[in-house]
Amino acid sequence: MLDVRHLTYTTVDGTTLLKDISFQVAPKAIVTLMGPSGSGKSTLLRTLNRLNEPAPGTVWLKERDITTIPVVELRRAVGMVFQSAALFDGTVADNVRYGPALLKQRLSDAECVALLAQVGLPAELLERNIGLVSGGQAQRVAFARALANQPSVLLLDEPTSALDPAATLMIEQLVRDLRDRLGLTFVWVTHNVAQARRVSDRTLLLVNGIVADWGDTGHLLDDTHHDLVQRFALGEDVSQLPVQPGGPHANP
Numbered sequence: 001m002l003d004v005r006h007l008t009y010t011t012v013d014g015t016t017l018l019k020d021i022s023f024q025v026a027p028k029a030i031v032t033l034m035g036p037s038g039s040g041k042s043t044l045l046r047t048l049n050r051l052n053e054p055a056p057g058t059v060w061l062k063e064r065d066i067t068t069i070p071v072v073e074l075r076r077a078v079g080m081v082f083q084s085a086a087l088f089d090g091t092v093a094d095n096v097r098y099g100p101a102l103l104k105q106r107l108s109d110a111e112c113v114a115l116l117a118q119v120g121l122p123a124e125l126l127e128r129n130i131g132l133v134s135g136g137q138a139q140r141v142a143f144a145r146a147l148a149n150q151p152s153v154l155l156l157d158e159p160t161s162a163l164d165p166a167a168t169l170m171i172e173q174l175v176r177d178l179r180d181r182l183g184l185t186f187v188w189v190t191h192n193v194a195q196a197r198r199v200s201d202r203t204l205l206l207v208n209g210i211v212a213d214w215g216d217t218g219h220l221l222d223d224t225h226h227d228l229v230q231r232f233a234l235g236e237d238v239s240q241l242p243v244q245p246g247g248p249h250a251n252p
């Protein structure tokens, strides 16, 4: 579904934030991106839908170089959900209708209710002001808003880090459901090692913009021989440790 090939990303002021990153995301996979704060997780996620512009030929969506895909089309196919739901003032319905409205399409109430049902929200919420929904509900509305664009891939940037444990588990269940029911593919940035174990098939560990390891989540986190991964999993700050690019599980 997604193929990242030797991606290096340098800002306009010449800082290299991502170095020679390669990994693949299979259809219907849930891949987690982990790493210390400032390691480049959000930067990497944002290059996957051109919020950061990657070099031509380094990020591919279904065998198409994403730099050749018009941005509006790309961002519908590769949607994003952020840490804070980033919803607009107005009603739940206003938010769910947003993506199609950009294409001058108006979703009917029934279509909006169907989208709310996809994320486990009741129809009564449709006309509720966004200021009056809970944090967990708001995050579900953000998923419904992304689903309105009929995406293939959703990029999640710490979508549960502002939620309580119960709401967090509900979002994890929602993502697995969306994968199973709609066949969606997910790239999920998380700080939470336990969450990565619960939700993901494969994990990429990023340290200082370098792939420190990449592979099957269970194998990677349980490999007691990979000191860096073990120290990260125990909550140690590994950002100053030397990184062997690719890591022992790399299988590009």
Ligand SMILES: Nc1ncnc2c1ncn2[C@@H]1O[C@H](COP(=O)(O)OP(=O)(O)OP(=O)(O)O)[C@@H](O)[C@H]1O
Pocket (backbone or CB within 6 Å): 011, 015, 017, 035, 036, 037, 038, 039, 040, 041, 042, 043, 044
């Ligand atoms: N446009 C930019 N120009 C220069 N530096 C940037 C830019 N965007 C991000 N950075 C820097 O790049 C590094 C990586 O940032 P990024 O937001 O990707 O980290 P992160 O892994 O998502 O961290 P966190 O876990 O705190 O969200 C940080 O040092 C950040 O300050």
Ligand SMILES: [Mg+2]
Pocket (backbone or CB within 6 Å): 041, 042, 043
């Ligand atoms: Mg981040």
